[in-house]
Amino acid sequence: DFSNPAYNKYEWPGDPNALSIGGFDFGDSGNKFYIADASYQFRQFDLATPYDLSTTSYVGANNRPAYDYSRGPNGLVINSTGTRLVGQADWMFYTYNLSTPWDITSISSLAKANNLTNQIPGTPATNFNGVDFDSSEDNIYSTCYANVDEIFGFTVNWPSINYNSNNKLSIVPADPRAKGFMFDKTGDRFIISRQGGPLLIYTMTTPYDITTATQTGTYDISGINPVGNGILDINASDDFRVIFLNNNGSLWAISQS
Numbered sequence: 001d002f003s004n005p006a007y008n009k010y011e012w013p014g015d016p017n018a019l020s021i022g023g024f025d026f027g028d029s030g031n032k033f034y035i036a037d038a039s040y041q042f043r044q045f046d047l048a049t050p051y052d053l054s055t056t057s058y059v060g061a062n063n064r065p066a067y068d069y070s071r072g073p074n075g076l077v078i079n080s081t082g083t084r085l086v087g088q089a090d091w092m093f094y095t096y097n098l099s100t101p102w103d104i105t106s107i108s109s110l111a112k113a114n115n116l117t118n119q120i121p122g123t124p125a126t127n128f129n130g131v132d133f134d135s136s137e138d139n140i141y142s143t144c145y146a147n148v149d150e151i152f153g154f155t156v157n158w159p160s161i162n163y164n165s166n167n168k169l170s171i172v173p174a175d176p177r178a179k180g181f182m183f184d185k186t187g188d189r190f191i192i193s194r195q196g197g198p199l200l201i202y203t204m205t206t207p208y209d210i211t212t213a214t215q216t217g218t219y220d221i222s223g224i225n226p227v228g229n230g231i232l233d234i235n236a237s238d239d240f241r242v243i244f245l246n247n248n249g250s251l252w253a254i255s256q257s
Helices: 064-068
Strands: 007-011 021-027 032-037 042-047 056-062 075-078 084-089 092-097 110-115 126-133 139-146 150-157 160-170 178-183 189-194 199-204 213-219 231-236 242-247 250-256
Touching (some): 021 084, 021 231, 021 242, 021 250, 032 075, 064 084, 064 092, 084 126, 139 160
Parallel strands (some): 021 075, 126 231
Antiparallel strands (some): 021 032, 032 042, 084 092, 139 150, 189 199, 199 213, 231 242
């Protein structure tokens, strides 16, 4: 419910083991927290209280991105069973298998490097930011602002991620840059952000079908002062009472008063 303009906000102070955040996600019902940071590492934390970032404790890291990534990390999403991970680095979407659910240290190899720019015809699509699965996990979604100004849905045939020309939505207006992507709990809405805010709320007439979406609202997040590259990635708690925003490399949690 975005009707209340007032919200509580909390900035995660970070961890001495980690640098600036690229992508992030939660897992195991909010008991685990993952980031891809500026040192090209996946890092994992335990949370003593689900989704409460003030209770994080560092578990360990995996340097697969240092081997695999050709661009800086932008987004990260883990599937509902904790066995698959997609790491986003601009137009490259890297797929990984976790041999132990929810344990990123169990990733031993790259499943596939998916170059999305090579798949999309016309002017190269670059600057993808934020990722989310639909409920079936057969599709993955991201904003893309450079050259195309669209929201894309890609078909997932694990470990491949494939362009689908019928699953995209043009963003109007194109500027400022749209970043981040998150479905709501029912798949009736999704949220993206402009580079300096606000959050933009889109409503779909068919759940999870972005082609049926129109913008139906905005939410002012100037209270956290989006800076630099703005909101890069968006996630939420399982009950959607807390929304988490990667604000130019720092992590914020917002919830209604």
